[in-house]
Amino acid sequence: MAETRPDPADLKRARQTRLVAIVLAATMILWMGAQFVGGQLGWETRFAFLFDLAAIAGFVWAMVVTYQIWRGRRG
Template sequence: MTQTRPDPSDLQRARQARLVGIVLAVTIVLWMGAQWLGGQLGLEVRYVFLFDLLAIAAFVWALVVTYQIWRGRRG
């Protein structure tokens, strides 16, 4: 059996997909922690809303990168 090396573009897409997964997991954990901590400390709504906006920004970034990965696989 002959083993072939993966295509460099496949390796790049795999790295991007791994990064997206890590960003999503960390974002979810940090967002949930911020929501809990905000409730415990009685933070003002504007600060809690800031955490929400940061999480949304991370989710949008992950969506854009995932779309780029998908488009790269099709092309």
């Protein structure tokens, strides 16, 4: 039986997809953890906003990369 190798573009897309999934999960976990710890320790509101902005940056990055993956599959 002949073994077929995956297309290098498919491998790259799979790596990007895995990276997006890891970034999304890590961003959400770290953001929720920071909110919890900040509430328990009584951090100032500006620190909560700092973590919010960092989470937004992670989510925006993931959306941009996901869009690029989607466009790459269509083209």
